[in-house]
Amino acid sequence: xxxRIVAKYIGFIMLVEAVFMVPALxxxxxxxxxxxxxxxxxxxxxxFAIGLVLSRVRSGNSISMEDGFVICALGWIVMSLFGALxxxxxxxxxxxxxxxxxxxxxxxxxGSSILTAIEGIPYSILYWRSFTHWIGGMGVxxxxxxxxxxxxxxxxxxxxxxAESPGPAVGKIAPKISETAKITYIIYFALTVSxxxxxxxxxxxxxxxxxxxxxxxxxxxxxxxxxxxxxYESQVMQMTIAVYMALFxxxxxxxxxxxxxxxxxxxxxxEFRWYWGIMIGATILIGINIIxxxxxxxxxxxxxxxxxxxxxxxxxGFGTADFDKWPEFSRYFLLIIMMIGAxxxxxxxxxxxxxxxxxxxxLKVQMANMIHPRRVCIVRMDGRRVEDSVMFGTTAYMAAYMxxxxxxxxxxxxxxxxxxxxxxxxxxxxxxxxxxLHMVGTTGNFSAFSDLSKLVLSFDMLLGRLEIFPLLFxxxxxxxxxxxxxxxxxxTKKSV
Amino acid sequence: xxxxxxxxxxxxxxxxxxENRMKIVIVGNGKxxxxxxxxxxxxxxxxxxxxxxxxxxxxxxxxxxxxxxVGNGASVDVLKxxxxxxxxxxxxxxxxxxxxxxxxxxxxxxxxxxTVARVRNRDYDREMNLLNTSFGLSFSINPxxxxxxxxxxxxxxxxxxxxxxxAGGRAELVELMAQEGGILEGKRLDQLPAILNKKALICxxxxxxxxxxxxxxxxxQAEDKMSFSSxxxxxxxxxxxxxxxxxxxxxxxxxxxxxxxxxxxxxLKRVGIGVTIMEMDKDRCEKxxxxxxxxxxICADGSKQSILNEEGISKVDxxxxxxxxxxxxxxxxxxxxxxxxxxxxxKVNRLEYLSLVDTTELDAIVSPKSLTANEIxxxxxAVSQSRDGSVETLSTINNGRAEALGFTVxxxxxxxxxxxxDLKLKKAVLIASIVRNEQVIIPDGNTCLMRGDSIxxxxxxxxxxxxxxxxxxxxxxxx
Numbered sequence: 001x002x003x004r005i006v007a008k009y010i011g012f013i014m015l016v017e018a019v020f021m022v023p024a025l026x027x028x029x030x031x032x033x034x035x036x037x038x039x040x041x042x043x044x045x046x047x048f049a050i051g052l053v054l055s056r057v058r059s060g061n062s063i064s065m066e067d068g069f070v071i072c073a074l075g076w077i078v079m080s081l082f083g084a085l086x087x088x089x090x091x092x093x094x095x096x097x098x099x100x101x102x103x104x105x106x107x108x109x110x111g112s113s114i115l116t117a118i119e120g121i122p123y124s125i126l127y128w129r130s131f132t133h134w135i136g137g138m139g140v141x142x143x144x145x146x147x148x149x150x151x152x153x154x155x156x157x158x159x160x161x162x163a164e165s166p167g168p169a170v171g172k173i174a175p176k177i178s179e180t181a182k183i184t185y186i187i188y189f190a191l192t193v194s195x196x197x198x199x200x201x202x203x204x205x206x207x208x209x210x211x212x213x214x215x216x217x218x219x220x221x222x223x224x225x226x227x228x229x230x231x232y233e234s235q236v237m238q239m240t241i242a243v244y245m246a247l248f249x250x251x252x253x254x255x256x257x258x259x260x261x262x263x264x265x266x267x268x269x270x271e272f273r274w275y276w277g278i279m280i281g282a283t284i285l286i287g288i289n290i291i292x293x294x295x296x297x298x299x300x301x302x303x304x305x306x307x308x309x310x311x312x313x314x315x316x317g318f319g320t321a322d323f324d325k326w327p328e329f330s331r332y333f334l335l336i337i338m339m340i341g342a343x344x345x346x347x348x349x350x351x352x353x354x355x356x357x358x359x360x361x362x363l364k365v366q367m368a369n370m371i372h373p374r375r376v377c378i379v380r381m382d383g384r385r386v387e388d389s390v391m392f393g394t395t396a397y398m399a400a401y402m403x404x405x406x407x408x409x410x411x412x413x414x415x416x417x418x419x420x421x422x423x424x425x426x427x428x429x430x431x432x433x434x435x436x437l438h439m440v441g442t443t444g445n446f447s448a449f450s451d452l453s454k455l456v457l458s459f460d461m462l463l464g465r466l467e468i469f470p471l472l473f474x475x476x477x478x479x480x481x482x483x484x485x486x487x488x489x490x491x492t493k494k495s496v
Numbered sequence: 497x498x499x500x501x502x503x504x505x506x507x508x509x510x511x512x513x514x515e516n517r518m519k520i521v522i523v524g525n526g527k528x529x530x531x532x533x534x535x536x537x538x539x540x541x542x543x544x545x546x547x548x549x550x551x552x553x554x555x556x557x558x559x560x561x562x563x564x565x566v567g568n569g570a571s572v573d574v575l576k577x578x579x580x581x582x583x584x585x586x587x588x589x590x591x592x593x594x595x596x597x598x599x600x601x602x603x604x605x606x607x608x609x610x611t612v613a614r615v616r617n618r619d620y621d622r623e624m625n626l627l628n629t630s631f632g633l634s635f636s637i638n639p640x641x642x643x644x645x646x647x648x649x650x651x652x653x654x655x656x657x658x659x660x661x662x663a664g665g666r667a668e669l670v671e672l673m674a675q676e677g678g679i680l681e682g683k684r685l686d687q688l689p690a691i692l693n694k695k696a697l698i699c700x701x702x703x704x705x706x707x708x709x710x711x712x713x714x715x716x717q718a719e720d721k722m723s724f725s726s727x728x729x730x731x732x733x734x735x736x737x738x739x740x741x742x743x744x745x746x747x748x749x750x751x752x753x754x755x756x757x758x759x760x761x762x763x764l765k766r767v768g769i770g771v772t773i774m775e776m777d778k779d780r781c782e783k784x785x786x787x788x789x790x791x792x793x794i795c796a797d798g799s800k801q802s803i804l805n806e807e808g809i810s811k812v813d814x815x816x817x818x819x820x821x822x823x824x825x826x827x828x829x830x831x832x833x834x835x836x837x838x839x840x841x842x843k844v845n846r847l848e849y850l851s852l853v854d855t856t857e858l859d860a861i862v863s864p865k866s867l868t869a870n871e872i873x874x875x876x877x878a879v880s881q882s883r884d885g886s887v888e889t890l891s892t893i894n895n896g897r898a899e900a901l902g903f904t905v906x907x908x909x910x911x912x913x914x915x916x917x918d919l920k921l922k923k924a925v926l927i928a929s930i931v932r933n934e935q936v937i938i939p940d941g942n943t944c945l946m947r948g949d950s951i952x953x954x955x956x957x958x959x960x961x962x963x964x965x966x967x968x969x970x971x972x973x974x975x
Binding site: 385 | 794795
């Protein structure tokens with residue numbers, strides 16, 4: 001590992017983070033929230049100062065795959081550590097571990113909260129809390145790639161993008177990685193702004209519209225009211241949010257295809273079709289299941305069902321209805337779509353629809369081969385062959401996914417909470433959803449967990465957001481050996 | 497009762513074909529190149545052969561009355577040495593597509609009047625129209641695709657159907673009899689475009705031993721013998737519309753995953769025939785699997801009978817061996833026939849093998865090499881005749897009482913770009929189909945003739961038509 005380059009990039013990340021805190025400061029000054037302003041000023045100065053020092057480290061330009069992973073994993077941890085400062089300095093959340101949990105939950109777009117009462121917290125802090133979703137949704141490294149002029153190397157920035165982008169394989173939509181990052185961010189930004197505008201037109205207060213748009217765009221789910229989106233009684237607003245959540249769960253390269261008028265390719269995208277298929281199917285099944293709870297108001301049942309499915313599947317975690325009180329079938333079904341998650345290349349979390357598709361296709365091919373050994377079958381996606389390396393990567397991911405989930409559940413179980421709470425708390429943090437079942441349901445929160453559990457759950461969130469490997473990689477001792485020989489970076493292969 | 501008639505016969509090259517000697521440069525003296533040299537030399541053209549190896553060229557020169565140039569055909573110096581600057585035709589048939597394309601491009605630039613290149617790669621084949629225009633090719637040949645098209649043709653239709661193919665197998669004339677109570681009985685001809693979706697045209701009708709080129713008011717009766725013109729690709733549609741059962745082949749086993757197999761599988765999948773391809777090479781299997789999602793690919797040695805049995809050779813309707821070995825292909829077909837497979841089409845390149853086996857047992861034989869050579873020879877004949885619009889091909893239909901003439905529309909003429917309804921054709925003369933940019937057009941009153949079109953004209957033999965201008969009434973234009 002090249003320590004210098006890692007330090008340099010972490011410095012960059014902190015500089016960006018400090019700049020991102022500034023709007024919250026203005027809001028605080030505008031509203032006269034003195035305590036919060038002081039906290040933000042200190043946080044910004046501290047983050048900026050350390051960031052500046054680190055970013056001045058002299059280093060070479062080449063980022064190996066290893067460095068990319070470490071920058072990504074460490075960067076996210078450091079970012080959360082400093083991002084927690086405004087909460088801590090302002091004493092809104094007294095204990096640092098809770099601040100960290102809240103910030104990690106923000107950056108990883110999870111939306112699980114330890115706050116028992118949201119109302120009453122200063123607007124500037126609430127703004128920062130929701131804005132972490134927006135930053136985390138597309139990723140701070142992708143942002144860096146989009147704005148910072150990368151040194152001319154041999155395609156190494158790709159190593160950064162790959163480490164942070166969700167999905168089984170990263171597809172470039174433009175030949176240059178910086179262009180790809182830029183286009184993605186422009187689409188992201190435009191969608192977010194359009195959502196704010198729509199919400200304001202529908203009559204939502206401007207501040208609410210802004211923070212809700214951030215939380216939706218990042219598929220995060222921090223709300224600024226204790227009863228989440230149910231606070232806005234307007235059906236129109238609720239449905240607007242539901243639709244936008246679903247939109248942010250779509251692979252952004254599909255939007256690029258649409259923008260460049262490749263409509264056919266966009267609609268033939270298998271993941272895109274399955275994503276909507278699963279969402280519509282789940283809405284109908286759950287809707288039917290909960291009809292008895294809405295006597296004489298079937299429409300409301302399906303509206304709530306759609307909102308909840310959209311919120312859970314895109315791993316946002318907003319709520320209009322307390323799905324914890326729904327029949328067992330619906331609760332179980334929601335737990336399943338929590339794990340399925342959104343599309344690759346979106347801001348959502350979870351296992352990703354494309355991975356699930358790959359796994360099922362692989363299974364089909366393997367079974368066909370067992371009966372018919374001479375027959376040659378290949379896994380194809382969007383009409384193209386899936387490279388073996390992608391397939392192996394996906395199976396490895398699935399294995400790691402299961403192991404981490406099981407181990408985390410074991411540790412959280414030490415707290416002695418009931419099984420439903422234990423299992424769903426891990427599932428909903430690991431898949432970056434937010435609310436789980438029972439104690440951590442829509443009305444509950446995570447404040448009752450022990451520090452150990454909070455730590456484990458925080459790491460689960462990071463593992464889920466960064467798709468496991470960068471963080472796991474950091475744990476392997478080989479990575480921490482200093483590079484003595486200047487090895488040429490491995491060429492990364494573009495696929496799917 | 498639709499079976500008809502007498503096979504179309506190729507009329508010997510009589511005085512109606514003009515003697516037209518051309519200067520031809522052939523680049524590449526491989527299998528196909530050699531066959532071409534042989535054929536074209538026989539037809540009396542002046543030929544220069546270019547190849548990189550002297551030995552084979554020398555042999556060719558000794559055997560045939562041709563000139564040779566040793567060197568790289570894609571080099572301008574070599575091309576000039578061979579006299580490409582004033583040649584009528586440059587044929588680039590080396591085994592490399594890229595060299596052929598480059599040769600054709602350069603040849604065209606330095607003055608060859610017509611260029612033909614052999615392009616067989618699937619990746620280029622898809623963009624052939626673009627390549628043809630950008631490389632200035634008059635024509636391109638793809639032996640594998642030609643073979644596949646021929647196999648498909650053989651597989652698809654009952655052998656009793658009388659058919660004549662034109663324009664390299666793209667357009668067809670089919671002779672059928674109107675059935676009693678059939679869809680066509682009692683219909684006026686001008687109602688037909690609606691029934692047949694403008695995909696076919698009735699050219700001649702034979703009734704009471706008289707052959708007529710009918711007009712729109714003609715009413716079809718049962719037992720009329722009709723000849724239709726249609727695109728080859730639309731033939732299945734036509735037969736289905738007329739309720740004629742084709743040989744019922746639902747699934748096909750192809751042995752050997754060659755390029756021909758790929759093209760054939762594509763043709764078959766378009767008409768909904770199930771394809772299984774057996775190929776030994778694992779990598780090739782995966783490639784095929786990628787290219788042909790609908791086909792079943794089996795990685796096994798198809799020359800082994802036990803494997804053929806295990807993979808269900810007895811369950812398929814047709815077996816098509818396309819391996820690189822003629823002997824193996826013949827043996828597989830014989831075995832398939834012996835266990836009762838309905839149909840086999842065997843690829844055999846060295847036709848001399850066929851004298852050793854009882855060919856009646858092999859349903860149909862396809863020789864890609866000679867198919868391709870024939871295609872080129874046909875084209876060369878066309879070029880040598882088409883410069884002034886004289887007749888290129890001639891075959892008779894309705895037992896010699898009508899003839900189908902092939903023309904290429906020349907560069908100039910009063911008939912260019914004029915809707916057909918404004919052109920006065922002679923009586924009992926009909927334009928049956930037009931092939932333009934590989935597309936078959938069934939003409940109606942709005943269609944125009946454009947230069948470079950291949951057209952098929954149906955005419956009364958007594959008219960003795962030998963030039964395209966002969967089909968028009970004298971007052972038809974101001975030429």
